[in-house]
Amino acid sequence: MTALPDTAARPGAAPAPGAGGAAPRRGRSTLRRALAYAGLSVVTVLVLVPFAWMLSSSLKRDNQVFTVPIQWIPQELRWSNFIEIWERIPLLTYLGNSAFLSVVITLLQVLTGSFAAYGFSKVRFPGRDALFLAYIATIAVPWQAYMVPQYIMMQQAELTDTYWSIILLQAFGAFGVFLMRQYYMSIPDDLCEAARIDGLSEYGIYWRIMLPLSKPALASLALLTFVNTWNDYMGPFIYLTSNELWTIQLGLRSFVGQYDAEYAMIMTGAVLSVLPIMVIFLFGQRYFIRGIATSGLK
């Protein structure tokens, strides 16, 4: 344990190299800062334009959404859309269902993924790399290709129209294993070796050294898994039939009819469904900046 770096708690250890360290002249640094903000602002505008359209559409009538050319500011602001949507569909149930699925799947994915990643990165055994390659190559198979065999299996197991089907299908993806493995690869083996000499078992190393060190990676895995589950449409669509099990994405699509769609309602719902993700992202960010120093040994 002595080898453990005591720097884990050091606040904000790794500044970006571009930040420039100690700038020689204050004037130049102010100018650079201003330029950085200007650049970032331009990028931000570019990045947020479609979101702005979404927001503007959520305040329109259905037949005003797809005007040509685009009308950015609605003639009348229909804030009532944000009330109407709660009356039209059981939004709270849908949001709750989505949250439940996302949390469970994210937890399982992060746990099993980071656990397996340790086996793939820090334990050497024959066939490891081949297995790993096959593992990640399966991500490349489009889901549509094996959707039907999978469904038949689930139907035989009588798991369709239950949350089990979605959880079992999505919680054990190879994505998390791959992401965590790559992160562990960047943590020096010497650290594990030292811990082994100190008498820690492999499981102990995983739990007491790797997990605490890999917080940024765990955070990004959790975030991306959460977002993907939250936004998934096809999986829940195929497996969940009963309305009380529906997720928010299914709820939004229920505004699309055979010949037309209520786009204002869809966009209203889309804006509402983005909010939880935004909150999680804002909170999760502190893990990206909490520095860890893995060089404590050298």
Next chain:
Amino acid sequence: MITSVKPRARRQVVKGLSIVAALTLTLAACGSGDPEPADPNGKITLSVTVWNLAKTPEFKALFDAFQQANPNITVKPVDILADDYPEKVTTMLAGGDKTDVITMKNVTDYSRYSSRGQLADLTDLAKSPGNAKLAGLDAFNVGNAYYALPYRQDFWLLYYNKTLLDKAGVELPDPLTWDEYAKLAKRLTQGEGGDKVYGAYHHTWRSVVQAIAAAQTGGDQLGGDYTFFTDQYNIAKGLQDAGAVLDFGTAKSQQADYRTQFESGKTALMPMGTWYISGILEAKAKGASDVDWGLAPMPQVAGATGTTTFGSPTAFAVNKRAEHADAAKKFVEFAAGQAGAEAITKVGVVPALQSPEITAAYFGLKGMPADERSKKAFEPDKVTLEMPVSENTSDIDTILNEEHELIMVGDKSVADGIRSMNERVKNEVLN
């Protein structure tokens, strides 16, 4: 075949694997039990696949009427999103689902399910005298057998904005030819930029050009020779080049919505299906639109007699693995019959069973235009199927759609586009 040891061994493995897969899949196929013996007095819960129950009032209207007529049967809708309805139904049926009644959203899907043997034979129902005059029934004839009965039949007509026509001081000739339509559309086009009002709006579907050409010239969309599209394309392209319709590229890429175009008074004329009637009625009732509208028959080719247009039926079918096959058949027959037709007419849907009484009831709906021409539009002389059904339908549909896009964005001339349709359909599908 080359016989070396290794590839052979590999082939054995592959073959073995395939057999395992085959077994699992066959197992699923045989996994259904026999239909339970129906107890005439017992309570039955009949399951029916539907799309967007909340947004499609015809289903509820039908279910309510049916339950009233059959108190011992309760209908349980299986609500599926409209967007990807066929995907889910295909998957469900592959998994051995036992839902009793399967709604056929379009004829192409019907031909797939029926050719795989997933639907129960309803020929006796289709051939009974009461159902013989169902509009669109022919579309469901597969080798002299029927596996579904239509309850709804939409067809195309011309919507027009009265206010815009009055303002320009023009009247729709009766009957209207395509040349007159084009001239009128150019005259009705006014303004520039964001305020521009177009003479007509052509939605991006290929049927707007192709299906109407097939219907009115007698051309065969599955035949492999598409020269009969030429006149209709010249009209459509001519209007686009003159700026009298929203150009295809913009309409397609910005998903221009035909409802927006018509309901916000951006267009004076619009060929569209009858399903939109209930849409306008609803928009006006909610105060979302104040368009003053009317209906006219589809424009015709010069020298034609009578009104010819195209349409597409919607039908109910019985799952071959249905748990309550008898009750399911009862429902299908009910929906296609008089009582079913009356029920869906009330919510503004055009039933497959047509009669003067039904039409009268339809025009009695609140907000319907009451003029003679609108009524005439509702009784076309001939309605052909939007796209004929065969094993090649979807492959040809894909090709025609791709070439349609290329002609309309101006990547190919009309003649080149049609030549390439001919070549591709012959080489890739019919060979």
Next chain:
Amino acid sequence: MTQALTQPTPAPPRRARAWRDILVGWSFILPNFVGFALFTLVPMLAAFALAFLEWDSYSSPEWVGLDNFRQMFGDENFHVALRNTLFYAAGHIPLTLVAALGLAMALNRRIRGVQFFRTAAFFPYITSLVAVAVVWNMLFNPTAGPINQLLEAIGVAEPPRWVASTDWAMPAVIITSVWRDMGYYMVLYLAGLQTIPREYYEAATVDGAGPWQRFWSVTLPCLRPTTFFVLVMLTIQSFKVLDLIVVMTDGGPGRSTLVLAQLVYREGIREGQFGCSSAVALVLFVIVLTVTVVQFRINERRSAT
């Protein structure tokens, strides 16, 4: 577990160690692998087997050998889709990689409001796809779109017709997808940047390295595991791109943006030709596996030096 194995016959220590490693390794992998194998691998193998069968989802499958592949290679759609997919990958992979790394570098600093900027950069990924398609198509509009107005203003006489032309539709899709995905990969790079010890930069600065040299000699080498991950994921996602294309161009105009995953979908779920669909999926799998193995090899050789 290790005890049980080593007790009865005291094996030579090295072999015991090897066995122990196998057991320990598998014990880590197993919880994920069981779920993965059962619910993804088995159906996937069944789907691969389908490539050698003819099956319409209802009747019993029939063994047809390589017929599906023969049919696929004879199908012009397959060649068009393969070409388009390669084109998309060739544009999307490098551009997204550079954009994501650039964003991560720019936003991995302690300046006021950085949280806001980072959240904004992630927004394209969570914005509704319909909104993305509509707005980008509007920006790309050949006559009224801002992009072409800008191009004309700086003297481009005949700007591309973007989504309304067969030549430029794919570049338009690539630009939009880079814009959409860069925030996603930025998150991964941000996590990767946290692993670089500050001392490395300090040492490099002492040696007189400027910001650019520090980037090349410290940042990039330290980010190699992350870059490898991003590269592989980008490759995979480029080869099976589907949703953005469906809402933006739906493969058009004509077949100019038709991609392989669309064929898989079309042949399978829509047409019920599951054999053909699986054959295309199998080819996709083999391509990606090959590319990944090459990337893996290169990565190993680099990290060995």
